[in-house]
Amino acid sequence: MIHAFPCGTPALDFVGTLRARRNERPAEKLDGDAALDAWFVEAGLVDAAPGSQGTDLEEAIALREAIYDLVSARRLGEELPAGARELVNARAAEAPIGVGLDASSPGDVRVSRAGSIRQGLATLARETVEIVGSADGALLRECARPECTQIYLDRSRGGRREWCAMKTCGNRVKASKFRARHRADHEGGDQADD
């Protein structure tokens, strides 16, 4: 796996392919057609690489940023940006990834999923519409590790989830708090770690 899927839903994991958004140089995980193909396969949205080519990558990134703008606005209770809404709506009106029943081996019936990048983007746009336009929009949170900037759906009991993923961000913040406390104990200072 070259991509991470901590956000609880594909559209938000897709937004998370640009990491550390507020850093001077954010980390771009969709750095080529192969990475985009791999994302859709690893997300479980298609069974085989959709075959990204031509302007697919450019369009994928444009949609990703529009999704980010919409979920951010919804999370902050701001007006939805018109350009982003129009792009997501246009994509959501297109044909999504096709699904079917694969019963080629008796006793092992499964769902087959196939489509192009364009169909994959339609699937993500439709999901975005459902999140932003429903009660799920109130569950949008940004990871509490300031550098991270991942947005996820907080479906935890009591709505207390703080991190996109405990094993990455949660543990990093806890370890840095521990170091700061440890140093303060030993030096009598109160300097906080970053």
Ligand SMILES: [Zn+2]
């Ligand atoms: Zn995080």
